[in-house]
Amino acid sequence: MRVGKIYSSASVLVIFILLLLSCTSGGIGYGVILWPPEGSSLESADVVRIISESNIEESYIIEDPRSEENLSLKRWRVDYYNNENEARRAAENYRPFANTMALSSRVGLPVRSEPDALSDRVYRLRQHEELKVLSKATEEVQVGEYLGFWYKVLTRDGTQGYCFDKELTVYQEGEREAVLSVQNVDPRVDDFFTRSYYPERFVHLIRRGTPALQVLNPEFGFFPDREQGVVTIVSSKYRLSREFSGIEEAGTNRFYLTDSNVYVTLENPAPPVSSILAQFQNGPEEITARFIAIPDLEEIIEKEKLRREEALQQIVEMGERFMSSAYGTIEIFPDGSFNWTGKERLVPGTIKAGFGDTGSIRFDRYISPKLMRDYTGAATFRFQGAGPEQGISFLYSLEPQGIRFTMIPEDNVKDFMVDEIGYNSLVLFMNLQS
Template structure:
């Protein structure tokens, strides 16, 4: 005979109704994992369990200090066990009793274990609420090689999925069973009140990568990565927010801004979350397509425009080269030939055979172009004025020389330039050093 699920379900409901009015014995004790708002039972409460129905997917439990029995969904209660074990379980959950969390971003993953490479068991929607149960020790996710702040929390979703979620993009809050409505109203009311003050200034500001501020303060403008296109566009007039960095381009339409915490905002209908550090510094957070949390720091630039700063740096570099060429332009060495620093940053060098291939690559011709693009580190500034980059025709790599102008000539030594990729900013950071066995060359006027 064919099994009729509808009849079975109706039969189960009938049995439940009969059972809930009877005095059957307890099959175990469970811990309520999520507030029961209807009956005002707080999470963490140990309750007696009288029946489990796999068809209706409910437990029948007893209300505290009452003989009344009610139904709760299976996911809302821990698996029934001995009372002593249920009490120990409740103690494990005590630290996060009445503590819930909202996801600050779209796509935040819940994982099977406490490591960011573990299998994803669920992806949270932005503002989706989870119950935090307890914390655990694990491997913190990283952004640009730097561990993110936070901890791994074992959480429960409203559909019963359990797993581990790193707290960096969670916004924890307290919610008691009798305070659910008040909590929602408070958040909504406070979010609109402050949007027009702080966020209004933020939306009207152009934000550039924070390494721009570092370059300006150190007076070391790397023109490869300093331009007006790299920025966070708030979309104040266009309705589209965007991030453009050396290795990242994101753009999202958004429908408004909602305050989530003090100095924190969501761009509605987008995965971006804004943290305002101060009037000149912000952080943008989001989860990438793999669910990895990302954050980017931006600053505002005051005083001069980006274009003006670039123009001044180009002029500084040109003046530095002119100071070298005007002191010559021809310099001679008995061992290393003759160098002429000509107009247009052009050079001619003959007789450099003794430097091949240890310093100058094989196949390099005796002419090319000079760039002034690297910066001498502080520990070498007392001995060297700057660094010139020789681009020889016929050579497949640049040659860098630190230089020192002397009264009767110029002193050179081969410098080493190493580049380190910084994932957070998406750029290569250049570092100049002087090898311990570096040869010093002197060219006389």
């Protein structure tokens, strides 16, 4: 009897485990595909079996109903249901909108939490941003002075909400280019918003090999942000921020950032847009300025910083102390600071009386190709007590016994470039001290 009871209990346990496995082997539920990934065999309104879920990845593992392969999909692409019947009923309701898309006609069009103009904004659309339509209200409603429908929509970051159709263009999948064409959207406009633009002078300095860091400030320029609906224009004299609600044609190649009082002329006949002419107000002043796209500006700046650091280290590696019986002793340190004592003969004719003995050495001058045969580079000694733009500049050549400095009159420096040394320039030879 005891054996029979044990056998009977074991059988019940096995049957229970088998039932449990049969219940769980089918996955965790079912889903309706809302917006399939590009290139996928899945289609909107497909019903799929959901195998598992990852909270870390915010995704489902689903079974492709066509290939029967398991795929990973972000959760926002799938509407979850507990059982297959619920999923199929939902799919039938969604099927009329399976291929329905929409475009925002302006910057800042709100997606709201409810089909109500007073409900919370959950997303701010970019101009011509594409949306997936999930459903449409059955009745027209009045919003302000407009009569229209609310659409339930899905954005590409997974936000769901409601959008009023006043500034929404609804179309079928695959018709996007035709819709944009009907709206007369210049293909350069989308390209224009993908870049930052910098003052034309930056390009001039870079092309002639004088990327002066005191000028190439990456915060200066023309920065259009379509997503936020803001254009920022910055220079050493002003910082302007203008909100805009869209972009509209204002003449041949000319566009107006709506409501911003900023006009932009796109100077390239086709994408990519690399040169623009901007017109805007700074108080009572009307400004017209050209800005250029410089994709590798940050890289150019880093290379110039490295060049200056290498020039300093080249001197420091010779030794830190250089002396002249006539012009004193210069100590140059690895951090770019210096100490120049015994320079009385140079005061006040060359070095102003108010300058101290210490300061920093900068390699912010450039020499023309014809001077490169005779000189290693150019350096500026900026003394404590001097103004930020004051200092003494020299051409220098590194020699086995020390450094030969040839003074450069500031009149010979044109846009940071030294093209000639002039007549009777002061020459200082500073002997290397071991």
